[in-house]
Amino acid sequence: MKKFNVLIVRSFLQSFFPTFVIVMFILLMQVVWLYVDELVGKGLDWTVIAELMFYFSASLIPQALPLSVLLASIMTFGNLGESYELVAAKAAGISTMKIFRPMMLVMVGISLFAFFVSNILIPQANLKRSSLLYDVRQQKPSLAITEGVFYTGIEGITMRVGKKDKTTQEMYDIMIYDQRENNTYPVIITAKRGTMGMSEDKRFLFFKLYDGARYEEMEKQQGYFNSYPHTKASFSQEQIAFDLNNFKFNRTDESLFKHHFEMLNIVQLGHNSDSLDSVAIMKSLYLKTLAQPYCQWLPSENDSNYLRNYKTHHIALADSNVMSHFTDVDKSVAIINAANNARAVKNMLDYSISEFDDLTKLRARHKIEWHRKLTLAVACFVMFFIGAPLGSIIRKGGFGLPIVISVLLYLGFHIVSLTGEKAAKTLAWTPLDGMWMPIAVLLPLGLFLTFQASNDSQLLDKSAWVNLFKRIFRIKHA
Secondary structure, eight states: OHHHHHHHHHHHHHHHHHHHHHHHHHHHHHHHHHHHHHHTTSOOOHHHHHHHHHHHHHHHHHHHHHHHHHHHHHHHHHHHHHTTHHHHHHHTTOOHHHHHHHHHHHHHHHHHHHHHIIIIIHHHHHHHHHHHHHHHHHSOOOOOOOBTSOBOOSTTEEEEEEEEOTTTOOEEEEEEEEOSSOSSSOEEEEEEEEEEEEOTTSOEEEEEEEEEEEEEEOTTSTTHHHHOOEEEEEEEEEEEEEEOGGGSOOOOOGGGTTTSGGGOOHHHHHHHHHHHHHHHHHHHHHHHHHHGGGSOOOOOTTSTTHHHHHHHHHHHHHHOOGGGGSOHHHHHHHHHHHHHHHHHHHHHHHHHHHHHHHHHHHHHHHHHHHHHHHHHHHHHHHHHHHHHHHHHHHOOOTTSHHHHHHHHHHHHHHHHHHHHHHHHHTTSSOHHHHHHHHHHHHHHHHHHHHHHHHTTOOTTOHHHHHHHHHHHHHHHHO
16 A cells, blocks of 8 residues: 555656646746847846746746646546556555545645745745846846947937948947937037947946047027027047946845735735725725715614604704805805815815725735635645546546646636636625635535546546437437
8 A cells, every 4th residue: 555655646746847847837938928028138147037037937836836736636647547556456445535645645745835835935036026127127228239220228329330340340330419418409420430349347338430520509609590500520530438327237125115915925914904904994984084074974764763853954954044144245155165165075085085995905905915825725735636536537647638638627727716816806806705716616626526536437438428328319219
């Protein structure tokens, strides 16, 4: 029995690790294509790109882990069923649940790892990824001048090079628009040829120009719009210095991002949720207090004094003609002031309600992230109890039918997850209902398949279905 348990665990791990690596690679390639435009052409060091990909990989584990567990479970028990090892184990008196027992211990370890990833690893990775991605987006493109194309990578400078010598890097037919001092009237510099060189501290770029001219309009002089004075000078050699401080890659302080709900662990999310609930109660009371002087709060109809209060209220209004005490001019002023006050109160109430709605959505996002920490660990367990009995029923291993079934089941799980999460974010459902809906949908399927596998079900046996339909048609003909 121990050897059989070791065989099952070893077979599962041999399928799980390669599957997990392949799925992670596929998901990471999607991320690379999504952010390729923000990474290419900025002169980033390969270590920065590798670090960013590592942080993205950590955030992709919740997508790859359940699929890997599902696929590895189907493949493992499908191979055992195809080689009749499960049949031999059951013939020896070993029940299906005893066969699954060693894998349950493995799944406990995977679930604990999943919780560690969700609670510790992903918040830290999201924090570092957001900080690093912000710095990458702020990084200006590297200095890569293309022939015949205007280059605007240096602030205040627009330049065009007609031709570049690929061997000596010497440039010809150069035109520069220098707008560093005046954005309206740039200094125009042309040269037949030129070279570029960096300073020793890599802070300045020196542009040496040969056989050129410099044109500048003198717009600050009196009578400019009548005479358009300008200066024009030719030179045999001139040097221009460009400050390259904007091209340096600087790291932003991570503390600026650490209070976002995606960067918090389950304890911090619970603390923030309690704080937001307290703030919501205070804002609700403030909103009611703000509206109290301008709204009539009548008692409930169940109140025994409701009818008497209602009549007294309307009799008082009928007997008191307030406007009769004002002159015509005062009436107009009073009406205008009342309308202005009502409009101001309405604007204050609209703003307060909008602020309260934003706070409610923020509370929901914190609770969604809190539940996400737990659903990943439970999802791994549910995927095992779907994949293991399904593999023992279909009795097919390898990368054929198991992959098709795994992908279809995972797509269903992913679609239900996205639907529930979106409903929770839009406040159509509670965070509890939205985040746990995929578990509630797949858990009955896992229990059903486990029951069928325990009873040697012929659920996916083609001959069993053929015989069933033959019996049905035989009954109809009879």
